[in-house]
Amino acid sequence: MDYWNADGAGCALLKTIGAGILGGVSSWEGALKGAASAxxxxxxxxxxxxxxxxxxxMSSILLENMISDFKSSNNKK
Known part of the structure; x- marks a missing residue:
């Protein structure tokens, strides 16, 4: 397993730190939740x-659902 691959430890650590920083914009609780989630x-x-x-x-079904959700969310605006 390469350190910076999608399943590498470096990538997971970077996502954890980033989510903690972004979640911490509102509170420490948000920082902890963001870091734990990532x-x-x-x-x-x-x-x-x-x-x-x-x-x-399944890939095509998920893609169709994503497109449908995107279109419906843009129609609500």
Missing amino acids: ATSAPLTPAIADLVKGIPG
Whole structure:
């Protein structure tokens, strides 16, 4: 595992620090929540991507849902 790959420790650490800084704009509680969220989700992202790739047609279904959600959110404005 390379340090700066998507599943590397460096990438997870960078995301954790960034989320802590951005979450800390409002409060220390936000900083802790942001850092904790990034620290737990960063290592799981490649595994989730592999699961989605393993389900036939799932990538296209997710893409269609994302496009639909984007269009509906822009129509509300």
